[in-house]
Amino acid sequence: MALLLRNFRLVGFGETGGVSEIAVGADGSIAAKxxxxxxxxxxxxxxxxxxxxxxxxxxxxxGTDISIRADEAGLKRGVTAMADAGSAGEATFHGLREYVIERQQETIKAFVNIGSIGLVACNRVPELIDERFIDVDRTLDVIEKNRDVVCGVKVRSSGVIVGAWGITPLQIGKRVAEIAGLPLMVHIGEPPPVLDQVLDLLSPGDVVTHCFNGKRGGSIADTKALFDQAKRLAEAGVRMDIGHGAASYSFTVAKESIRQGLKPFSISTDLHGHDIDGPVFDLATTASKLLAAGLSFEECVDGIAANPRAFLGLSAAPLAPGSRADFTVFDLADSDEEARDSQGNVLQLEKTFEPRFTILGAVATPAARAEREGSDG
Structure with a gap:
């Protein structure tokens, strides 16, 4: 059924020319009237x-022992698009596409894990033990066959994954991304390799996820030189992504980095089975934490809407007649919640993002914040 949206305040669209109502045709596209x-x-x-x-x-x-159902991260949480960050490598990507990407209402794209097995048994059987776990030819073939949904190459470049193999998997992943003409997303954390080695390999358009982690030896906050290098890369076009996760977001690192002018390109959750019940919960909670850490309201909206949408090739301003309707309706509510980072530190939230519903095509889907026990956000 066609829709007519009224009584809203626009944010995240740039110049809109005083739009006061939005008409959506029965086919799900924006209509002139x-x-x-x-x-x-x-x-x-x-x-x-x-x-x-x-x-x-x-x-x-x-397909992995850590992943959640896409429904748990999508429309009911105010999210209309998402990127799976390396759950599938070349050996399992066909399943991710057939059973998840093609069956969801949400737009789903994916980073292909450079490790062939992906996160089948996440961390228990690391995907990057040695050279047998990467097949360059098969990975490039999978990328070519799935160009419409592949958004990059993912490498988890931290000691718990690569062990003594160090920087080599990232070097291979970067080369595969270059051959394919795609960005690289690199997970940073505990060494090896050391963070200097990781940052030295990155180019504009690449993504550093877990950018505000507090892991000693793997954080941009470890030394001034590392922080300055990260800031220079961000200014040159390397995308800093939050990737909160169960172990990869520090209030202290976030607040100090933002204070010193290093702001994330995108606010993401790293939502999975080990953090959906806390400390992450959903994208709204994560955005609220970044607001509390010092980003402005508009910067937070860009971090969960315009910027990641542009990265995924989606319109950042879907208001033109003929475009598919794709909106989130939400409140910025007063709050007295306590939120926790990945290290158990507590921060008081004065404002929280609260999704009401999404509009995707001609369908309005009610949204709700994730269930949380007590005030632990």
Whole structure:
């Protein structure tokens, strides 16, 4: 059924020319005027932004032992698009595509893990033990066959994954990304390799996920030289991504980095089975934590909407007639919640992002914040 959206405040669209209502045709595209039988959707004075996009989730449920169902990260959490961050390598990508990407209402794209087995038995059987775990030819073939949904190459470049193999998997992953003409997403954490080696390999367009982690030896906050290098790379076009996760977000690192002018390109959750019940919960909670850490409201909206959408090749401003309707309607609510980072540190949230519903095509889907026990956010 056609829709007519009214009573909203726009954010994240740039110049909009005073748009006061949005007509969506029965085919799900933006219309110049509303159909006579369009259903009125009163947004209740809430904010309306481009649909939220989460650049780091794990939704290959059943294909890995860590992934959640895409429904748990998507429309009911205010998210209309997401990128699976390396759950599948070349050996399992066909399953991720057939059973998740092609069956969801949300737009789902994916980073191909440079390790052939992906995260089948995450960390228990690391995907990068030695050279037998990477097949360059097969990975490039999978990328070519799935160009429409592949958004990059993923390498988890930390000691618990690569062990004595060190920087080599990242070097191979970077070369594969270059051959394919795709960005690289690199997971940073405990060494080896050391962070200097990782940052030295990156180019504009690449993504550093877990950028504000607090792991000693693997954090941009370890030394001034590392922080300055990360800031220079960000200014040159390397994308800093939050990737909160169970172990990879520090309030202290985030607040100090933002204070010194290093701001993330994208706010993402790294949502999976070990953090969905805390400390991450959902994208709204993660954005609220970045607001509390010093980003402005508009910067947070860009971090969960315009920036990741642009990375995924989606319109950052889907208001033009003919474009597919793709919006999130939400409140910025007063709050007295306590939120926790990945190290158990507590921060008081004065404001929280609260999704009301999404508009994807001609379908309005009610949204809700994730269930949380007590005030632990």
């Amino acid at each position: 509303a159909d006579a039988d369009a259903r009125l959707v009163d947004c209740g004075g809430a904010w309306l932004s481009p649909g939220w996009a989460d650049l780091h989730v794990h939704v290959w449920h059943g």
